[in-house]
Amino acid sequence: MAKIVEGEQRRFITGNEVVVWGALAAGGDLMYGYPITPQNEIMHYWTRLAPRFGKGFLQTEDELSAGFATLGGVMAGKKAFSGTSGPGNVLMQEPISMAEMMRIPAVWIIQQRGGPSTATVIYSQQETRLTCFGGNGEGLRIVYSTASHQDLFDYTIKALNTAWRYRFPTFVLGDGYQAKMREAVTLYNPEERGIEIVPSEPLVLQPGTPARDRPPAHHRNTFNIEEELLAVLEEQIEEYESLAPQIAEWEEAGAEDSQLILVAHGVVSRAAREARDALARQDFPVGYFRPITLRPFPAAALRRAAQKSRGLLVMESAHGQLVSLVKEALYGLKLPIYTLLRPGVGITTEEAQEKARALLTGKEEG
Amino acid sequence: MPARREPERIVSSVENMPRSWRRETKPHKFCPGCGHPIILKALGEAIDELAILDRVVYGCDIGCSLLSWDFFNVDSIQTHHGRTTPVIVGLKRARPEAIGIAYMGDGGGYAIGAQHLVNAAARDDKITIILCNNTVYAMTGGQLAPTTLPDQATETTPHGRDINLTGPPTLGPEMLAAITGPGAYVARGTILNYPQLKKIIYRALVNQMEGRGLSFVEVLSSCPTNWGTNARETLDYVKNKMGKVFPVGEIKVPGQKEVQ
Numbered sequence: 327m328a329k330i331v332e333g334e335q336r337r338f339i340t341g342n343e344v345v346v347w348g349a350l351a352a353g354g355d356l357m358y359g360y361p362i363t364p365q366n367e368i369m370h371y372w373t374r375l376a377p378r379f380g381k382g383f384l385q386t387e388d389e390l391s392a393g394f395a396t397l398g399g400v401m402a403g404k405k406a407f408s409g410t411s412g413p414g415n416v417l418m419q420e421p422i423s424m425a426e427m428m429r430i431p432a433v434w435i436i437q438q439r440g441g442p443s444t445a446t447v448i449y450s451q452q453e454t455r456l457t458c459f460g461g462n463g464e465g466l467r468i469v470y471s472t473a474s475h476q477d478l479f480d481y482t483i484k485a486l487n488t489a490w491r492y493r494f495p496t497f498v499l500g501d502g503y504q505a506k507m508r509e510a511v512t513l514y515n516p517e518e519r520g521i522e523i524v525p526s527e528p529l530v531l532q533p534g535t536p537a538r539d540r541p542p543a544h545h546r547n548t549f550n551i552e553e554e555l556l557a558v559l560e561e562q563i564e565e566y567e568s569l570a571p572q573i574a575e576w577e578e579a580g581a582e583d584s585q586l587i588l589v590a591h592g593v594v595s596r597a598a599r600e601a602r603d604a605l606a607r608q609d610f611p612v613g614y615f616r617p618i619t620l621r622p623f624p625a626a627a628l629r630r631a632a633q634k635s636r637g638l639l640v641m642e643s644a645h646g647q648l649v650s651l652v653k654e655a656l657y658g659l660k661l662p663i664y665t666l667l668r669p670g671v672g673i674t675t676e677e678a679q680e681k682a683r684a685l686l687t688g689k690e691e692g
Numbered sequence: 693m694p695a696r697r698e699p700e701r702i703v704s705s706v707e708n709m710p711r712s713w714r715r716e717t718k719p720h721k722f723c724p725g726c727g728h729p730i731i732l733k734a735l736g737e738a739i740d741e742l743a744i745l746d747r748v749v750y751g752c753d754i755g756c757s758l759l760s761w762d763f764f765n766v767d768s769i770q771t772h773h774g775r776t777t778p779v780i781v782g783l784k785r786a787r788p789e790a791i792g793i794a795y796m797g798d799g800g801g802y803a804i805g806a807q808h809l810v811n812a813a814a815r816d817d818k819i820t821i822i823l824c825n826n827t828v829y830a831m832t833g834g835q836l837a838p839t840t841l842p843d844q845a846t847e848t849t850p851h852g853r854d855i856n857l858t859g860p861p862t863l864g865p866e867m868l869a870a871i872t873g874p875g876a877y878v879a880r881g882t883i884l885n886y887p888q889l890k891k892i893i894y895r896a897l898v899n900q901m902e903g904r905g906l907s908f909v910e911v912l913s914s915c916p917t918n919w920g921t922n923a924r925e926t927l928d929y930v931k932n933k934m935g936k937v938f939p940v941g942e943i944k945v946p947g948q949k950e951v952q
Contacts, residue, residue: 356786384785387811391778394771398782401769402749402790406782424772530767530783531790535746537765542714544762546770548754 330379335513341504342367344475345409345435346375347513348482353523354433355404356382358395362414363447364502365437369409389414393421393434400432401545403528405486409435411502413444415453415460422495423461427547429562430529431489435482435498437505440670448502450670451592454647457499458621464559466566468496468573469621471591475511478504481618483516490524492569499620501643503593503672570622580606581613581631586664586686589615589628589640591648594673598641601678610686617651625655632656639682641666641673710736712745714765721759725926727883727913728756731824731893732763734886735793738894739766742901744791749783751776753796753805755831757824760795774805781808781817791900792819799829802838802862809868816873816905820896823864823908826915827934834918838862841933846918861937865910869944875905878944882912884931885940892942904946912938 330350345368349357357376359369373383382404386392392408399406410418415436425432438453440446459465468488470481481498489496516523529543536542549555577595579602581587590598595616602614615631617624632638638661642648645667653663666673666681684690706715713736722728739748748766752758754773761770771779780792801809801823812819828846829835835848839861843852869878877899881889889911896907912934916926 358782382785384781386778386781387807390775391781391808391811394775394778395782395785398769398779398784399786401779402783402786404786406786420772421775424775528787530749530769531747531787536767537714537745542762542765543767545768546758546761547772548758548761548770 329515331513331515333515333518336510337513338508338510339475340367340506340508341475341478341500342437342506343371344478344511345482345498346371348479349407349486350375350379350381351513351516352483352486353405354381354407354486356399356406358384358386358392358399358406358408360386360389360392360410360414362389362411364439364505365409365411365435367505368435389417390420393418394424396432397421397425397430400430400526401529402531403526405490405526407433407435407486409437411437412439412441412453415456419456419460422467423463424547425495426461426463426466428545429493430495431493433485433489433496433498436500438499438501446670448506449643449672451501451594451643452647452669454499454591454620454642454644455650457497458651464563465621466494466562467621468492468494468619469499470497470575470618471499471620472504473593473595473616475504475509479511479513483521487521487524488573490526492573494566499592501593566622571626573619574622574624574627575618576624576627577616577618578627578631579614581615582634583611584613584635585611586637586639586682587613587615587631587635588678588682589638589648589652590642591617591620594641594643597673597675597678600675601682604675604679605682605686610683612682612686620651623651623655628652628655629659632659632661635661637662637664637685639664639666639685641678641681643668643671643673645669710740712736712739712764712766714762717762720763722756723917725914725916725923726756727826727911727915727930728760728824730883730886731822731889731911731913732760734890734893735822736764737890738897739764741894742897744897744901747789747791749780749790749792751780751792751794753800755797755800755829757795757797757800758831774800774803774808776800777805777808777812777821780819781812784817784819788818791897794819794821796821796823797830798823798825798827798837798839798862802864810871813868813872813876813906813908816876818900818903818905820900820907821909822893822896823910824913825864825910825934825938826913828915828918830915830918841937863938865908865943868906868908872906872944875899875946876944877904877907877946879908879942880910880912880938880940882930882935882940883914884912884927888940899946910938912940
């Protein structure tokens with residue numbers, strides 16, 4: 327079998343191709359998918375690259391089937407994953423909720439498009455809430471929001487490891503801009519960088535004859551009585567909450583003694599970071615905070631940063647989805663939260679800078 | 693008072709259980725008069741005869757079929773309504789040596805999971821699907837099913853199924869026989885003919901093990917709880933009412949012309 331990534335390779339490729347290299351490098355075995363823009367090229371590259379390494383694919387009849395087949399593949403012991411977007415992400419929430427209930431460690435790559443409904447095929451951050459909380463439960467899942475092609479590679483590898491390490495369904499939340507544009511990225515073999523690949527264990531068909539050599543594996547997601555469910559959920563919630571501090575990731579700069587912290591996730595965080603750096607060079611006391619995990623949300627870190635600041639400017643290509651995560655994290659703190667909300671539309675560095683400057687110079691109340 | 697003879701009967705029924713049945717979960721959870729345990733007995737005996745305990749993954753759907761999630765001494769996955777087919781498809785493709793069984797009701801197969809069933813058939817996935825046709829949604833309280841007979845009263849057709857409004861009963865095996873490849877095995881059994889039912893299920897497993905194509909078995913079954921029938925009426929309903937609409941027998945056998 328050919329080695330997947332030899333040494334370190336600098337490449338200039340689309341984000342969807344990066345995802346495939348990441349999935350291959352992290353030991354992904356199998357993809358089940360259904361076409362929807364802008365994630366299609368994940369399937370296109372997978373079906374070209376994966377057979378070289380003996381890995382499988384099926385284009386299913388819909389996202390429900392893609393999601394449930396992924397769970398079947400994972401239960402059989404494979405590192406299976408899927409990708410989707412928009413209305414497909416809505417359908418995908420059904421199998422994801424089964425993964426949550428049964429602690430099945432699958433990975434989904436979400437390349438967000440505009441919403442609601444069919445909307446636009448290219449870009450938004452409107453699937454933030456859906457991807458974080460889309461099931462009919464509490465949303466015990468892990469969501470990494472990527473901002474660059476390097477992120478897409480690093481966090482696809484990390485998502486496959488995180489899912490199988492903790493057995494919570496795990497997401498790489500990108501968007502159509504990241505999916506479709508080309509950008510420089512360094513591909514590497516994770517093990518050469520000391521990243522251990524977490525092995526996968528079959529949940530069925532372990533060696534031996536059931537009931538003779540081992541108990542039969544009986545997996546269910548239905549419970550007879552309320553207290554039975556509560557006991558299961560309490561254990562899961564406790565485990566999730568105890569793991570959350572070690573899973574949560576964020577980036578921050580200059581929050582201390584700032585007058586304003588620019589808060590953004592995903593590709594918008596690049597505009598926020600550039601705007602913050604430009605304003606800081608002009609001696610404005612501005613900070614920057616980017617949650618990388620949206621689930622679990624780095625609430626403690628944001629709270630620490632916010633306590634040293636006089637206000638927050640939350641910007642996102644959605645109408646208040648990140649804002650509500652931020653507000654929940656900061657509940658009880660008395661500082662203003664200003665917003666720059668552009669549902670389904672990108673935010674440039676200039677727009678971010680202009681809005682922040684207006685707030686900092688008192689030209690705008692927010 | 694005469695001595696109770698019940699213990700003796702229970703002992704003998706335990707001895708008669710298929711070896712693949714999990715004794716710790718018996719007596720089972722189905723209603724008196726339900727057809728599911730007869731189907732699951734035929735499946736259990738077929739698993740015993742084929743000696744495939746360590747290769748089977750048994751998937752069950754939502755509805756009464758979910759009550760079988762811990763029924764067997766085989767690895768089992770209880771899934772969502774209609775989604776057992778894609779779970780077993782995904783599993784079988786990941787582990788081709790596994791013997792994947794998807795067990796579901798008529799609602800799971802012909803309504804909410806219909807597009808999975810149709811596409812698994814069109815792809816000829818090498819899995820075995822066993823579908824219990826009892827003409828109603830039983831677990832949810834007796835609503836109209838795709839298989840409800842014309843004029844049959846259900847909770848959502850209280851004045852009887854009007855086929856002008858809701859169509860005629862779905863003929864699943866006939867539909868699947870038309871869209872599967874030549875290696876598919878398609879049959880309809882009935883709980884009233886146990887030897888034939890067992891043979892059909894056995895063949896549906898062998899067809900998968902030989903990698904020929906999709907194996908699909910519909911079984912005419914009973915639901916006296918929702919039908920509101922006594923024992924005699926229940927058997928009569930399966931035999932004479934359902935039997936008239938749903939012809940029993942092998943419908944498609946690899947290597948043979950289509951038989952009825």
